[in-house]
Amino acid sequence: MRFIFKTDYDQDIRILKHSGYWWSYGILLAVMVATPYVLGSYMQSQLVFVFIYAIVGVALMILTGFTGQASLGHAAFLAIGAYTAGFMQSLGVPFIVYFPLAAVLTGVVGALVGFPALRLHGIYLVIATIAFAFIVEEVLARWESVTHGNEGMRVRTLDLFDIPIPRDSDAFYFLCLLVLVGVSVLALNLLRSPTGRAFIAIRDSETAGKSMGIDLAAYKVKSFAISAAITGMAGVLFAHKMTFISPEMFTLLLSIEFIMVIIIGGAFGVHGAIFGAIFIVMVDPFLTALKDDVPVLVSSIASSLGMAKETATDLRDDLSRIGSAAGLKGAIYGLIIMMFILFEPYGLYGRWLKVKLFFQLFPLYKRATFKRQKTYVKSERNR
Amino acid sequence: MLDFIQQLVSGIALGCVYGLIALGFVLIYKATEVVNFAQGDLMMLGGFFVFTFIGLMGLDYWLGFLFAVCGMAVFGMATERILIRPILGYPQFSIVMATIGLGYFLRSIAGMIWGTDDLKIETPFSAGVVRIGDLVLAHDKLSVIVATVILCAVLFAFFNYTRLGTAMRATSENMLAAYYMGIPVKRVVSLIWAISAAVAATAGVLLAPITFIHSNVGLALGLKAFPAAVLGGFGSIPGAVVGGLIIGVIETLAGFYLPQGWKDVMPYIVLLVVLLIRPQGLFGPSMRKKV
Numbered sequence: 001m002r003f004i005f006k007t008d009y010d011q012d013i014r015i016l017k018h019s020g021y022w023w024s025y026g027i028l029l030a031v032m033v034a035t036p037y038v039l040g041s042y043m044q045s046q047l048v049f050v051f052i053y054a055i056v057g058v059a060l061m062i063l064t065g066f067t068g069q070a071s072l073g074h075a076a077f078l079a080i081g082a083y084t085a086g087f088m089q090s091l092g093v094p095f096i097v098y099f100p101l102a103a104v105l106t107g108v109v110g111a112l113v114g115f116p117a118l119r120l121h122g123i124y125l126v127i128a129t130i131a132f133a134f135i136v137e138e139v140l141a142r143w144e145s146v147t148h149g150n151e152g153m154r155v156r157t158l159d160l161f162d163i164p165i166p167r168d169s170d171a172f173y174f175l176c177l178l179v180l181v182g183v184s185v186l187a188l189n190l191l192r193s194p195t196g197r198a199f200i201a202i203r204d205s206e207t208a209g210k211s212m213g214i215d216l217a218a219y220k221v222k223s224f225a226i227s228a229a230i231t232g233m234a235g236v237l238f239a240h241k242m243t244f245i246s247p248e249m250f251t252l253l254l255s256i257e258f259i260m261v262i263i264i265g266g267a268f269g270v271h272g273a274i275f276g277a278i279f280i281v282m283v284d285p286f287l288t289a290l291k292d293d294v295p296v297l298v299s300s301i302a303s304s305l306g307m308a309k310e311t312a313t314d315l316r317d318d319l320s321r322i323g324s325a326a327g328l329k330g331a332i333y334g335l336i337i338m339m340f341i342l343f344e345p346y347g348l349y350g351r352w353l354k355v356k357l358f359f360q361l362f363p364l365y366k367r368a369t370f371k372r373q374k375t376y377v378k379s380e381r382n383r
Numbered sequence: 384m385l386d387f388i389q390q391l392v393s394g395i396a397l398g399c400v401y402g403l404i405a406l407g408f409v410l411i412y413k414a415t416e417v418v419n420f421a422q423g424d425l426m427m428l429g430g431f432f433v434f435t436f437i438g439l440m441g442l443d444y445w446l447g448f449l450f451a452v453c454g455m456a457v458f459g460m461a462t463e464r465i466l467i468r469p470i471l472g473y474p475q476f477s478i479v480m481a482t483i484g485l486g487y488f489l490r491s492i493a494g495m496i497w498g499t500d501d502l503k504i505e506t507p508f509s510a511g512v513v514r515i516g517d518l519v520l521a522h523d524k525l526s527v528i529v530a531t532v533i534l535c536a537v538l539f540a541f542f543n544y545t546r547l548g549t550a551m552r553a554t555s556e557n558m559l560a561a562y563y564m565g566i567p568v569k570r571v572v573s574l575i576w577a578i579s580a581a582v583a584a585t586a587g588v589l590l591a592p593i594t595f596i597h598s599n600v601g602l603a604l605g606l607k608a609f610p611a612a613v614l615g616g617f618g619s620i621p622g623a624v625v626g627g628l629i630i631g632v633i634e635t636l637a638g639f640y641l642p643q644g645w646k647d648v649m650p651y652i653v654l655l656v657v658l659l660i661r662p663q664g665l666f667g668p669s670m671r672k673k674v
Contacts (some may be wrong), residue, residue: 130609330487
């Protein structure tokens with residue numbers, strides 16, 4: 001176990017708290033830089049999606065995890081970022097200009113959404129963000145002079161200082177990695193600043209926060225704007241990765257996926273957003289692999305255990321029929337959400353912390369350390 | 384003018400559909416302050432139940448109706464016991480996500496069991512219309528309107544004038560205090576899920592001839608019924624129906640008079656405007672915070 005001798009108040013708010021952090025994050029960064037030279041192009045492409053989802057996850061983490069404002073409309077912010085990129089690029093604006101511009105524009109829209117949030121909370125806010133997302137989706141489908149409507153819009157190859165960066169290149173991978181690292185550092189810095197503390201205070205109790213002199217209105221709008229701007233950046237990268245965008249890509253289901261990222265990862269840290277993104281992006285290829293391999297494996301085990309050959313073949317066929325049933329993926333998604341909320345409420349990052357603490361305190365770990373405090377239900381009306 | 388009235392009437396019929404589903408949302412919210420995003424999918428499941436009883440097993444319509452409603456009530460209780468009770472008392476948003484997960488799950492499972500084709504059942508309301516002057520109203524839509532009005536009145540009376548209804552309202556106010564007053568909180572919560580699922584099943588059965596039975600019908604209608612419940616104020620039973628009527632009428636009129644595309648967004652625009660002016664919805668109790 002490591003004992004940290006504190007000699008300075010600043011040590012409590014440092015991002016890299018001790019030399020161990022330098023080592024572990026340095027190694028992680030080195031691995032991420034080396035990855036494109038080792039992995040095949042398919043996995044590299046999946047990693048780029050992990051980065052994009054993680055950027056959105058960090059954005060949602062700031063809004064939902066730290067300010068406590070739920071949003072089921074982040075797909076709309078992603079869409080605004082993506083379409084800004086596509087439109088600006090078609091006008092000949094360089095990437096170095098439209099990338100920040102998309103973030104600013106999305107941030108402004110986010111602030112506008114934040115204004116109703118001043119008066120709404122809980123479920124009313126969720127439904128307001130859903131309504132906003134529907135309206136954006138419809139606008140994208142109808143504003144044909146800019147968005148080409150339902151036909152969708154082609155996005156050309158990214159051009160950075162006249163160097164083309166195609167969607168599958170190593171350079172694109174590094175660009176996404178760079179943005180993710182930048183956004184993560186920004187989020188970490190934000191959350192240890194007075195602004196971040198104010199966000200956390202708002203989440204824990206608006207009443208208490210306000211009596212401590214926090215301007216609820218300003219901080220809620222700020223939180224929405226920052227979250228939306230980061231999502232807008234992810235949208236630009238998303239547009240260039242997909243090379244084709246259309247309104248039906250940015251539906252409620254995508255927003256739910258983003259929320260899944262932070263629920264599965266754990267909504268209380270940047271790590272959580274990244275773990276969640278890895279899980280969400282990788283679950284699909286993983287299921288596809290399972291679908292092909294599990295029936296064969298099961299039937300071969302069954303026949304080696306002495307099952308008749310025909311029965312084993314039947315078993316394999318039955319299993320692969322279940323595996324290729326149309327809605328299986330949705331059922332598994334739903335099951336994953338429910339299981340995480342029931343059994344792993346702090347998400348993967350919470351599990352990581354628990355395991356870490358178990359080894360740090362080895363014989364003395366208490367399960368109650370991470371026990372959620374369960375309160376009886378009180379009406380929100382009187383809170 | 385006749386066009387307008389005809390549109391208005393079909394808007395009201397559509398609004399009653401939304402109101403009927405919204406009633407289910409409101410019931411659960413009223414008793415436990417839990418928002419059930421899977422309400423539309425419970426309705427869909429009710430439709431499939433009645434298809435199984437009537438279409439596959441060949442039971443009489445009313446008997447099948449009864450079985451479907453009872454079956455869904457049991458299903459609602461089981462859902463509460465397995466999924467909701469362990470997480471009751473945690474932040475509202477995690478419960479919302481759990482029910483979204485439940486919705487995903489039910490949709491896929493229903494699609495796998497009953498297939499993805501549109502299914503139909505024969506009902507006493509399938510054919511036949513009522514004519515009032517030049518107005519035409521189909522029997523199946525009329526049945527929805529009548530059922531909505533009856534259910535709304537019964538539930539309103541139940542919540543306001545019976546001991547159990549009062550117990551439910553007390554539970555939503557403060558579970559611990561209700562428990563101290565001798566209210567069996569767990570049983571009350573179970574019961575409200577059963578009632579809500581039964582209402583959803585009723586909606587599913589009545590909608591079967593109109594929308595057909597399909598695994599995605601719950602999502603589409605649920606997403607419209609949800610704004611209806613919010614518009615009316617989430618905790619109010621008449622509010623749910625009024626909200627449903629407003630959404631239904633606006634949607635139909637926008638579809639008729641405005642250019643294409645407005646039909647789907649107009650309800651949401653109205654919702655946002657109403658929420659800006661009255662954040663607690665039209666009939667919701669005012670939520671005032673004092674600092």
